[in-house]
Amino acid sequence: MKRVRVAVVGAGVIGSSTAVCIAEALPMCSVTLVADKFSPDTTSDVAAGIFFPTEFPDVPLERQRRWVMDSFDHLSAIAQSEHAADAGVMLLSGWQIFKEVPANKKPFWSNHVMSFRFMTEAELKRFQGYKFGQAVTTLLCECSSYLPWMEDRFRKAGGVVESKKISSLEELNYDIIVNCVGLGSKTLVGDDEVYPIRGQILKVEAPWLKHFIRCGDGLTYIFPGARSITVGGTRQQNDWRLEFDEDDAKSILKRCSKLAPSLKRAKVLSQLVGLRPSRRNPRVEREVVQIRGRRVPVIHNYGHGGWGVTLAWGTSVDVLGLVRQCVNEMQPQAKL
Numbered sequence: 001m002k003r004v005r006v007a008v009v010g011a012g013v014i015g016s017s018t019a020v021c022i023a024e025a026l027p028m029c030s031v032t033l034v035a036d037k038f039s040p041d042t043t044s045d046v047a048a049g050i051f052f053p054t055e056f057p058d059v060p061l062e063r064q065r066r067w068v069m070d071s072f073d074h075l076s077a078i079a080q081s082e083h084a085a086d087a088g089v090m091l092l093s094g095w096q097i098f099k100e101v102p103a104n105k106k107p108f109w110s111n112h113v114m115s116f117r118f119m120t121e122a123e124l125k126r127f128q129g130y131k132f133g134q135a136v137t138t139l140l141c142e143c144s145s146y147l148p149w150m151e152d153r154f155r156k157a158g159g160v161v162e163s164k165k166i167s168s169l170e171e172l173n174y175d176i177i178v179n180c181v182g183l184g185s186k187t188l189v190g191d192d193e194v195y196p197i198r199g200q201i202l203k204v205e206a207p208w209l210k211h212f213i214r215c216g217d218g219l220t221y222i223f224p225g226a227r228s229i230t231v232g233g234t235r236q237q238n239d240w241r242l243e244f245d246e247d248d249a250k251s252i253l254k255r256c257s258k259l260a261p262s263l264k265r266a267k268v269l270s271q272l273v274g275l276r277p278s279r280r281n282p283r284v285e286r287e288v289v290q291i292r293g294r295r296v297p298v299i300h301n302y303g304h305g306g307w308g309v310t311l312a313w314g315t316s317v318d319v320l321g322l323v324r325q326c327v328n329e330m331q332p333q334a335k336l
């Protein structure tokens with residue numbers, strides 16, 4: 001039987017996860033991962049990488065729950081395996097704190113992380129001016145380790161990697177195309193709903209900090225990783241600047257030092273900026289596009305905003321289902 005040729009475009013955390021998912025599950029597909037940037041030069045490499053879901057307004061909750069559960073199970077298995085250090089995936093505990101008690105104290109995903117409870121008075125006492133908090137044990141996935149590890153896993157599953165910028169889908173001669181170009185979807189598929197939310201962070205040396213601290217508005221956070229601590233951040237809508245901003249850096253250090261005063265003495269190791277590929281809801285769906293006179297299935301997987309590391313594996317599993325459907329339609333005798 002002829003192999004089905006699949007192109008996955010984009011090699012951030014979404015494209016890498018999707019490519020691995022398809023290559024490992026569908027041996028009758030030959031999968032090529034095409035991108036103009038790879039680790040360490042993607043937005044995903046800038047992400048702190050904490051597994052911390054949100055609720056999107058128009059995606060059925062059951063579907064969001066599956067994304068969260070599939071992703072957590074996948075990353076949790078890596079954290080519990082001999083590959084944890086190479087893959088940069090680890091358990092992380094800490095606090096999310098709120099100045100006002102939120103309307104929804106127990107989010108839908110609270111049962112799908114390792115543990116979730118409300119903070120005690122003693123815990124809250126550390127944070128002046130905060131009235132409520134959640135103590136969470138979740139995961140951290142550091143993409144600077146995870147992406148190279150996933151690329152290796154992809155090649156072992158028979159995948160091929162190609163470095164190339166795609167200006168039009170017409171350039172791709174494949175049976176199925178999977179679009180994981182994030183913010184690039186604005187130009188590649190003309191989606192005006194996708195927009196950047198600029199994020200700036202600093203990596204600092206403070207090995208004595210072992211718990212994460214996240215403010216409920218998602219703006220200020222401290223996430224301890226394997227070799228450094230990520231402190232952030234900013235959320236600037238429709239701001240395309242990739243340059244580091246000194247005023248933002250001062251504001252980040254001031255805000256984070258209020259939460260953990262010992263950060264005033266921490267050495268700054270590096271400073272990074274990334275543009276979150278944001279959208280009201282992530283786009284995970286199939287359409288058919290006329291390419292060089294052929295009707296080609298194009299499956300989209302982008303627009304995860306500030307939650308791409310969290311949801312990458314879950315949305316990739318959805319894409320795998322859509323690819324499987326396409327293959328079944330092309331080769332009814334294969335019946336996957």
Ligand SMILES: Cc1cc2nc3c(=O)[nH]c(=O)nc-3n(C[C@H](O)[C@H](O)[C@H](O)COP(=O)(O)OP(=O)(O)OC[C@H]3O[C@@H](n4cnc5c(N)ncnc54)[C@H](O)[C@@H]3O)c2cc1C
Nearest residue numbers: 010011012014037044049050166182184199274308309310
């Ligand atoms: C400061 C910051 C902190 C964050 N922290 C977290 C966090 O703690 N947890 C979390 O879950 N998420 C976090 N995020 C969000 C996360 O980084 C994104 O959701 C995620 O990186 C999106 O991944 P992606 O693969 O869609 O995009 P990208 O990583 O941007 O990858 C896009 C890929 O597409 C390729 N591409 C684009 N256009 C083309 C083209 N025309 N031709 C060929 N290739 C193309 C690029 O080269 C790249 O390989 C954070 C983001 C920022 C900026």
